[in-house]
Amino acid sequence: MIEVEHLSKVYGSTTAIADITFAVESGEILGFLGPNGAGKTTTMRILTGYLPATSGTAKVAGYDINTDSMAVRQRIGYLPETPPLYPEMTIEGFLHFVAQIKGISAGDRARQVETAMAKTNLLDRRHTLIRKLSKGYRQRVGIAQAIVHDPPVIILDEPTVGLDPRQIIEVRNLIKNLAGDHTVILSTHILPEVSMTCNRVAIINKGRVVATNTPSELMAQMAGGVGYELEIEGDLHQIQQALHPLPSVKTVEAIAAELPPGFCQVRIASEAGSPLVGKDLAGAIVAAGLGLHEMRRIQVTLEKVFLELTTEEDQAQIPESSPDSSSSPDPTPTASIPAATTEPLAPEEDA
């Protein structure tokens, strides 16, 4: 649906993006992940025809962005960082206007506007002036104007920035519902957002794509497997003796925790390439006569992957996060962070 080939953009002497190549399949949600100023917005603006590329090409729904700009624009819905809204218009009036300039015929317009408002949950506020809307509603109107002409491709630049946690969840669900019928590209610097909404991630740093994969594979690829945390009745020495015979166990470390006397909490990391099997671990503990009180599977998070990919080598030690945040426990193998966590990696917005 979207094919980007060797796209570059140079402003004077600064290179905003350099030789970006990626493709998005029909019905997919691709997350653009990168620190501020990495080139996410620039790439999106080139795809939408707002900015001309310095070199390289891209095709959207089979049309070249340089030569068939009008055909491309008709097939893209775009939400810029700040939703483009006319404050003096009502929601419905504004969506009618957008449908009109996107080339929706007069007969279909009312129905399309209705559908867009229904999808974004705006029907009860349709006659409200945009000037009077809260930030969350404005963002929804922004998304509604991007989908009102039912485009095959939807591009959303930081769709959840500045929203409260409940609104963020709403917007994410909305985006997930768009996939399938539409191909979606969204940019974010909020890591959990990617693992929650996107099928695939493209990590951008300094104008280059440094990795593209599914969120779970990206994590697996970077982490070299998973680990376990156990709470055991017994001392560390006994536990190590019991577990080291297992071939896939690499290290067994004690974790400082407040525990009743005689208890010990350990973290087990696996050898690269040989996954740990929970059953074997439990069996070994029980066979050694130790009491197994708790057992959790832990996984490397996207944060860690992201930092590894985008941090300069000389700074590599500095952002090493504390054990709690870098390996948060989670029972499911794919999502690694609870849905409510929305800590942005960097608090400032893109310039």
Place this chain on the structure above:
Amino acid sequence: MRIVLANIVAIYRRELQSYFASPLAYLVAGIFWLLAGFFFTYLLEVTLVRTAFADSQNYQVPIDSATQLLQGFLGILSSIALFILPILSMGLYAEERKRGTLELLATSPITNWAVAVGKLLAVLTFFATMLLPLLVYEAIAYSSTNPPLSFSVILLGHLGLILLAAAILSLGMFISSLTDSTILAALFTFALILFLWVIDGVGQQIGGPFGDALAHLSLLKHYGNLAQGILDTSSLVLFASYIVLGIFLTAQSVDAFRFQRS
């Protein structure tokens, strides 16, 4: 072609709606009516005094005071418009740039010039609406012209006023597309219009073919012709050129803006 027309209509309607929803537009209209009304009564007094004087001196040629009043009023209206029009045109693009809605227009399947034409028609419609209440004064004066003033003269005068406004607004729209500050847009438009207003005098000072060429660019001179009821094709061509130039430059500047953004 039909799509382009539909796009122009869409832009036109949205723009016109925003004028009618804007407190500033009403303020401008109010000031315009106030000034126009003030100058109308002032002109009326001057004309009456002059007529009374002529009567007392028993001039042979009767002076048609109503005709003088009407033509004087059209002249005054154009001077008031000089101050009012830059305020109407200042937000056309500057506001869109400031709000980020230009990004919506620039990523929609609609050409820059269609946007410019729609906007110009909208602001011109608003200005024409501002003129409507004044027609009442004029109708009263017109009904008492003796000998009756040809209706085509009055029509031509108003056509001239609309063309003058379109030319000014078109250039103002271009200036508005260069900045995201409405104040700057208004000031620069005012400066440009003032320059085009007095270029007549400048041209006469310089003299020679260059001076003649400058004088020909004068808005005031050509408007004066039309307001007197003289249909001069060169005046129509000049106003049309200003209008087209404004639209063309606007479309170009919005396109060039793509390359400057960072």
